[in-house]
Amino acid sequence: AQSVTQPDIHITVSEGASLELRCNYSYGATPYLFWYVQSPGQGLQLLLKYFSGDTLVQGIKGFEAEFKRSQSSFNLRKPSVHWSDAAEYFCAVGANTNAGKSTFGDGTTLTVKP
Amino acid sequence: DVKVTQSSRYLVKRTGEKVFLECVQDMDHENMFWYRQDPGLGLRLIYFSYDVKMKEKGDIPEGYSVSREKKERFSLILESASTNQTSMYLCASSLVSGPDTIYFGEGSWLTVV
Numbered sequence: 346a347q348s349v350t351q352p353d354i355h356i357t358v359s360e361g362a363s364l365e366l367r368c369n370y371s372y373g374a375t376p377y378l379f380w381y382v383q384s385p386g387q388g389l390q391l392l393l394k395y396f397s398g399d400t401l402v403q404g405i406k407g408f409e410a411e412f413k414r415s416q417s418s419f420n421l422r423k424p425s426v427h428w429s430d431a432a433e434y435f436c437a438v439g440a441n442t443n444a445g446k447s448t449f450g451d452g453t454t455l456t457v458k459p
Numbered sequence: 460d461v462k463v464t465q466s467s468r469y470l471v472k473r474t475g476e477k478v479f480l481e482c483v484q485d486m487d488h489e490n491m492f493w494y495r496q497d498p499g500l501g502l503r504l505i506y507f508s509y510d511v512k513m514k515e516k517g518d519i520p521e522g523y524s525v526s527r528e529k530k531e532r533f534s535l536i537l538e539s540a541s542t543n544q545t546s547m548y549l550c551a552s553s554l555v556s557g558p559d560t561i562y563f564g565e566g567s568w569l570t571v572v
Contacts, residue, residue, distance in 0.1 A: 354499075388463070388549055388563030389502075435501060443509075443556045445492040446517070449501035 347372045349438050351450035359458045366421040366453050368436030378419040379437040431457045461486045463564035471570045478537040482550030491533035496547040540571045
């Protein structure tokens with residue numbers, strides 16, 4: 346069975362500082378990996394996804410993520426955080442059959458200090 | 460832009476009531492999904508549909524049913540609401556199966572008293 350762990354429930358960073366959100370997955374084959382962002386009271390928006398190829402994936406809003414098979418990780422990074430990045434972030438792992446059947450992590454809430 | 464609309468953002472229902480949550484997408488997507496989101500539990504898939512009148516159970520279908528009579532509309536039904544179904548419900552859609560981008564609605568907050 347597939348599973349996703351986001352070890353950090355809550356992270357606080359200062360505006361302008363760098364950010365890394367951790368995601369570890371368990372999956373029997375080559376995984377399809379996703380990061381989503383959810384602003385308060387809103388649905389989820391896809392930030393980026395990895396299917397194959399280059400292990401460093403660029404997404405929207407200046408985010409990137411790196412797939413490391415040896416560590417079963419897909420960490421999300423941003424070099425300089427903006428106050429508008431405060432939100433909840435979800436990592437998901439899925440099969441190639443249907444992205445909607447992905448398994449989602451429990452989420453990491455990001456707070457940005459002025 | 461793809462738009463997934465959940466018509467009811469906030470609902471309060473009584474235990475035992477039948478509840479309908481409606482979702483409409485405007486981009487002719489094949490797949491539609493209903494998730495439940497609870498604090499600390501992430502998103503859990505309740506049901507999904509890959510075509511009109513076609514449905515498949517997700518991870519937590521108990522206590523729920525769905526209806527997809529038209530391609531653009533996917534309804535979640537709670538036949539007899541219970542307090543443990545108090546939650547945020549998210550609808551989503553994707554164009555095709557496979558690792559396609561999923562588009563989410565803004566969610567429906569349901570409180571069962």
